[in-house]
Amino acid sequence: MGIIPLFFFPTSLFFFGWLVLCALLWAFDATMAPSPRQLSIERSIDTPIPVGNPAHSRIVLRTPVPMRLDLRDAWPPSTHPSPYSHSLLAQPEMESRVTTTLHLERRGSIRADYVTVRSWGPLRMAARQTSIAAPLNLNVLPPFRAKRLLPSRLARLHELEGTTATVLRGPGTEFDSLREYVRGDDPRDIDWRASARSSELVVRTWRPERDRHVMIVVDAGRSGAMLLGEPQEADLGDKDLVELGVAPRLDAQIEAALLLGVLADRAGDQVHMLVVDREIHEDLAQQRAGALIREAAKAFSRVQPSLLPLDWQLVINAVDKRLHHPGLVVLLTEIPPAATDVDFSEAIATLSKRHRVIVAGARDPELGRMSTDWTDAPSAFTAAAASATSRDLDAGARDARSVGAYVIDCDAGFLPARLADTYIALKKAGKL
Structure with a gap:
């Protein structure tokens, strides 16, 4: 505003006088602005929330005096809070409510600490700002994208049990x-x-047998931390594909564990889940009325892959402690190349003496993509290396079969479907 009269009175006296006037107005406005520390803030959110669903963070404000406020409900940037800030006029003896929508992309536990409030003076030239502690935790559940495969697999289970009118009872x-x-x-x-x-x-x-024991062991060690690529274009139309995008191997293992857990629970089997690296992070036993899957989703939301290798002796001891009768042990882990992990082979051989063992490994789809590109010299070297790696992994899978395990070695997106199919096939053959 001072620029306009400055054209008519282009003197230094007018210039500095105008600056002093503005400074006095700013000081007056800042003095008259109510202190935001007088606010009473309550923060709440519905938790847990699955990945992909919007979450709504709600704030209730109470103030003893009228306030014109700008408010920011601060959450980590990965939650993509919207809107970024809120403007409102808070009145005494009335509750003011604002809602921030969060768009969740990652599972896990998310913590928000502060709400930042700016209280404006009557001239809207100056404001007083503070951050008020309002700690809040949000648990984000795994997305369970493999849930869409559940109806077809349940229908096959019903056929085995003879509960559909058109199909005879299956073997068992x-x-x-x-x-x-x-x-x-x-x-x-x-x-x-x-x-x-x-x-x-x-x-x-x-x-088919019921009331069998199914132990699902999820490897949360460094093999689960490996980032796997997106599915190959040729597989995108496959109905069994679960599109995980670029994600750690642990995400594919979680999807497979949840799908198998639901199937086994619906089939009347007793399901137990372990999440292990060098220690047991989660230990979930059979619960009534299908509560196991809800608890498993909550447990997996807390799990993050570590950089420690899996302790196979700990796995053997944990299985022996929890399974007092022969059962099905499912190991969701990386299948190492042949003769590179003696502990892995010895653990499978030990477990196979008493239990049926399934080793389910998620392979990186990038290997298949790289092994088919021979367009130029660098691509040819990459394709040769990818092909050699694939042969080593195939040999590792054969070694695991030779010591008594059923092996599932496929691209990450197909792991849930292949594991569910193997479980149904074993149940149909009466091998549980």
């Missing part, structure tokens, strides 16, 4: 009922004693 080891023999039945299922009392041959029918 638990006796279910007797029925007349039809062409195509296994002669070994004929019940000769019951047939002797009937005019027709009678066969025994079986149903």
Whole structure:
């Protein structure tokens, strides 16, 4: 505003006089601005929230005097808070409410500490600002993108159990009922004693085992920290693909563990989950009414991969302590190249003596992409190295099979589907 009269009175006296006038107005306005420390602030948020869902941080303000405020609900930048700040006129004896929307991209625990408040004077030239502590924690659950694979796998489980009207009961080891023999039945299922009392041959029918023990061990060590690439373009239309994007191997393992946990729980099996590196970070046992999956999602939200290698002896001891009967042990970890990890091979051999063991490893899709590009000399060297790495990993998978494990070695996006299919196949064959 001072520039306009400065054209008519271009003197240094007017210039400095105007600056003094502005300084006095600023001082007056800052003095008259109410102190923001008088505010009473309550902060709340709904927690936990799955990744991909918006979260709403709510702040309730109470003030003894009228205040014109600018307020910023401060959250880490990774939550993408919107709007950045709020402007409002707070009145005494009335609650003022503001809401900040958070767009969550990462699982884990997020902490917000301060709310920054700026109180303006009556001239809106100066303000008083302070940051008020209002600590709040938000737990962000894993996205569980593999949930869309659940209906098809549950339908196959129902077919095995004979709960669909159009499909006969599947094979298993638990006796279910007797029925007349039809062409195509296994002669070994004929019940000769019951047939002797009937005019027709009678066969025994079986149903898949229930109430089996399923132990899911998730490797949270340095192998889980490895960043894996996006799926190959040729796989994008596959219905079994879970698109994880560029993410640590641990994310694929979590998706697979949640899907298998739901399936085993719905199939009537007892599910136990462990998250391990050099120590046990999470230990979840069977809970009533399907609560295991909810608790598993909360537990996985707290898990971050470490840079420590997995302690295989700790895994063996933990499984022996928790499984008192033969069961299914699922190891979600990296499958090392052949003959590079003696502890890995010895652990699988030890566990396979008593339990069915599945080793499920998520492979980097970048290996497949690099091994197909031979367009120039640098790409050819890269493709050769990728092909050699793939051969070493294939040899490692064969070594794991040779010591008694069922091995799933596939790109990260296919790991949940392949693990669920293997579990259903074992259940169908009566090998649990």
